[in-house]
Amino acid sequence: MKSHPRVSTLARCVGLIASAGAAIAVAEPATLEEVTVTSQLREHSQLDAPTSVSVLNSAAIEARGATNLEQLLNLAPNVSFASGASRGRFVQIRGIGERSQFIDPVNPSVGLIVDGIDFTGLGLAASTLDMQQVEILRGPQGTVYGANALAGLVSMTSNAPANETFARVAAEAAQYGSHTLSAVTSGPLSEQLGYRFAVQNQQSDGYVHNRFLNRDDTNNLDETVARGKLRYQARDDLQLDFTLFYLDADNGYDAFTLDNSRNTLSDQPGWDRQQTLAGAVSGLWTGNSLFTLKSVLSAASSDTEYGYDEDWTYVGFHPWEYSSTDDYLRDRDNLSTDLRLVSTEASSLFGDSTGWVVGVYLRSEQEALARNASFTSQFDTDNAALYGQLNTALGDRLELISGLRLEQRRADYQDSLAVADSTDENLWGGNITLQFTAANNTLVYGTVSRGYKAGGVNGRIISASASNPAIGSDTFLFDTEHMLNYELGIKGEWFENRLQAQLAAFYQDRSDVQAKQSIFDPEDFSFDDYLTNAAGGRTTGVEAELNFQASDALRLFASVGWLNAEFEDFVSSAHVDARDDYTGEVTPISLDGRDLAHAPNYQFFTGAEFALTQNLVARLELEGKDDFYFSNSHNEKSTAFELVNARLTYRGDNWDVSLWGRNLTNEIYYTRGFYFSNQFGNNPANGYAPEAYYQLGEPRVAGVSGSYTF
Numbered sequence: 001m002k003s004h005p006r007v008s009t010l011a012r013c014v015g016l017i018a019s020a021g022a023a024i025a026v027a028e029p030a031t032l033e034e035v036t037v038t039s040q041l042r043e044h045s046q047l048d049a050p051t052s053v054s055v056l057n058s059a060a061i062e063a064r065g066a067t068n069l070e071q072l073l074n075l076a077p078n079v080s081f082a083s084g085a086s087r088g089r090f091v092q093i094r095g096i097g098e099r100s101q102f103i104d105p106v107n108p109s110v111g112l113i114v115d116g117i118d119f120t121g122l123g124l125a126a127s128t129l130d131m132q133q134v135e136i137l138r139g140p141q142g143t144v145y146g147a148n149a150l151a152g153l154v155s156m157t158s159n160a161p162a163n164e165t166f167a168r169v170a171a172e173a174a175q176y177g178s179h180t181l182s183a184v185t186s187g188p189l190s191e192q193l194g195y196r197f198a199v200q201n202q203q204s205d206g207y208v209h210n211r212f213l214n215r216d217d218t219n220n221l222d223e224t225v226a227r228g229k230l231r232y233q234a235r236d237d238l239q240l241d242f243t244l245f246y247l248d249a250d251n252g253y254d255a256f257t258l259d260n261s262r263n264t265l266s267d268q269p270g271w272d273r274q275q276t277l278a279g280a281v282s283g284l285w286t287g288n289s290l291f292t293l294k295s296v297l298s299a300a301s302s303d304t305e306y307g308y309d310e311d312w313t314y315v316g317f318h319p320w321e322y323s324s325t326d327d328y329l330r331d332r333d334n335l336s337t338d339l340r341l342v343s344t345e346a347s348s349l350f351g352d353s354t355g356w357v358v359g360v361y362l363r364s365e366q367e368a369l370a371r372n373a374s375f376t377s378q379f380d381t382d383n384a385a386l387y388g389q390l391n392t393a394l395g396d397r398l399e400l401i402s403g404l405r406l407e408q409r410r411a412d413y414q415d416s417l418a419v420a421d422s423t424d425e426n427l428w429g430g431n432i433t434l435q436f437t438a439a440n441n442t443l444v445y446g447t448v449s450r451g452y453k454a455g456g457v458n459g460r461i462i463s464a465s466a467s468n469p470a471i472g473s474d475t476f477l478f479d480t481e482h483m484l485n486y487e488l489g490i491k492g493e494w495f496e497n498r499l500q501a502q503l504a505a506f507y508q509d510r511s512d513v514q515a516k517q518s519i520f521d522p523e524d525f526s527f528d529d530y531l532t533n534a535a536g537g538r539t540t541g542v543e544a545e546l547n548f549q550a551s552d553a554l555r556l557f558a559s560v561g562w563l564n565a566e567f568e569d570f571v572s573s574a575h576v577d578a579r580d581d582y583t584g585e586v587t588p589i590s591l592d593g594r595d596l597a598h599a600p601n602y603q604f605f606t607g608a609e610f611a612l613t614q615n616l617v618a619r620l621e622l623e624g625k626d627d628f629y630f631s632n633s634h635n636e637k638s639t640a641f642e643l644v645n646a647r648l649t650y651r652g653d654n655w656d657v658s659l660w661g662r663n664l665t666n667e668i669y670y671t672r673g674f675y676f677s678n679q680f681g682n683n684p685a686n687g688y689a690p691e692a693y694y695q696l697g698e699p700r701v702a703g704v705s706g707s708y709t710f
Helices: 005-023 058-064
Strands: 053-057 079-082 090-093 110-114 131-138 152-158 166-174 178-188 193-204 221-235 238-253 270-285 291-309 325-343 354-371 375-393 398-415 420-438 442-453 481-494 499-521 526-549 554-568 602-611 616-625 641-651 655-662 670-676 691-696 701-709
Touching: 053 058, 058 131, 079 670, 090 110, 178 701, 238 291, 499 554
Parallel strands: 110 152
Antiparallel strands: 053 131, 079 090, 131 152, 166 178, 166 701, 178 193, 193 221, 221 238, 238 270, 270 291, 291 325, 325 354, 354 375, 375 398, 398 420, 420 442, 442 481, 481 499, 499 526, 526 554, 554 602, 602 616, 616 641, 641 655, 655 701, 670 691
16 A cells, blocks of 8 residues: 555654664763753753743754754744745744734734844844854743743844854855855953854845846845854953844845746845844843842844835736835834842742742834835834742642733834824733652643733724725724643653653633734725734644754754644634635635644654764754645645755864755745735736745755864
């Protein structure tokens, strides 16, 4: 009997992991490195943190050859991203997260913090240049980060200044005109002051050919990143860290075609640009015997421009010579501060059984939008929060963790269409966790956590309602979304720290789910996007990660996620089915029990590293993902896929060189998709029939990279 290709792929993955058993007796293997989670209120080893978290250290980032966060997300279970731009800027965790942003302001579901600086919604800033580690926390972070982390959080930390002077240069060259140059230098300036500076430029022509313009670089990358750090040990009990970050991204965006190929016809290809200047000052004071004081003050200013050829073709392609472009200029400035007191043993409560953390958080952000020089809006938000956590020892191995966050959020919106509104909300989240540490380096935990995502106003949709009867007054505002997350987990290290593993099972109950909808407006021949509240949603899933040092020469690793994320009692008033002859009228369709968009039922990542000699290491990876819906407003889906990657690295005393390839089988897969109905078809060759269009993922790419350390 012929086996299903997806089943065969998963069987090969299981076989790869199972083969480790025979390798245990080959030699006395090395142990695995311990990884610390820094994004919680108290620092923990990854295997001691009672939450589902993936930690990707600098070795994992280098082995992946990643220059941006989007190239790491598939390594973590139940984590996805949506493209629709030069990079995947929007992250979904456990099926929850935004997929795009056009006119309306976005209240994010997944937070992004880089060196204490809030870059939520600005994925181009997620460069991995000189990065120490990336932490991906799954589930609501209602105590630690509040309103911007309903689904989870991505926290990135770059390397600190080194104690000894060194410098490193690195270069990479690959197909499609890709090349990257970077340099890092670090060391002490005095006994008290250390520095670190890193800079990188990455360029690529991209993976499409514009046949109309006869160009190969209309979907290009051109990104320059610089990061500087100073560490000042002012006194034995006071450490100050200063961070400065600069980004200049001038990327192209020309991805969609009428035949779903890599050959575009745009006469006015788009762009995806961002200029960012940001900085942070963090302090650590241990001068009081009762508490440690931790503080972070950060500021970021980002100017972004996102535009595209709306018809994907050239003048004359359509019979009536239709031509249109769209352009979004956004200026975003934010300022945030976090002040935290962490107890010491001397200030423990309740008979020295309970440690505590208490903190204050303030954040202010201003976002100005100009679209096509004809529409402007201003969206300002202010957040203030008090939070705290108690860690109570109930015995030698049993601990109760309870956290609470109280947050006040105000949002003001106004635009050039005379729409003005504001929201003022009092929000709360928290967690109760019970953890048990067994004698054999095993942690078992159960947690209940509550997260929230602020409500808001659909801006331009209010004016659009005058010409579109499908838009009622009930769509002007949308309510706050809440989620209860129930999670059980086990993690630990075994076989003398040669095997590290973690497993989590969860159930999430969402109320007033914020769901993006889209209605066709026959007045101006466009789609109007807006957010509405579904009655609810439910999500169940399992996440597992494994790292096994089978012998001195062989290391095996794997992660797998299973997810069932569904709507509950949601009737869409703006759903377009592939069978519909859509005319702009409301087509109510029940989505009760339907999977959320960008929520694949399974995804996996597995591989092996084998030391062929003392200096030569081979790495093989296999990653895959189930099909998933692209949107909540139509039924078009991606296809399931598997990607094979390989890397061969030779390391000398102070240099290394790698030959690598990604997507070696040249699998065709999709990162974004749309469905065009009869009323809004795009291709005259088939009579503007209903059709789906896709943005393709990276094809097979091979290259060489190397570095030299002075």
